[in-house]
Amino acid sequence: MKEKLMRFMYGRYGSDELNIVLLIVSVILNLLSPAGSIFRGLGMVCICYAIYRMFSKNIYKRRQENAKILPYVSFIKAKLKNKGQAKLFMCPKCKRTLRVPKGRGKISINCPCGEVLKRKS
């Protein structure tokens, strides 16, 4: 049985961060919206898209889709990991997560890509 499943999944994409985000969004939409509403339908579309991505054989295209959402996922992960000691910003140019100490007033943050952000920490 396990070997059959392995053979079926061979050459297919599998799961990634975008699939997890799609499943979380669909669960939230299904829990918060009443039955028969458009949001519940949208949740089902998210689930169907996640399943389609999982069994897709076009791995290159699925990786490109995942790469678009990866900076946002890592930013959210860093926000959840951060326990209030630092303030996190996302560079609008390169989407890198920038970490600065909290409570320093208005500061300018230099991103390694050359972008300068003026934000309140």
Ligand SMILES: [Zn+2]
């Ligand atoms: Zn940058």
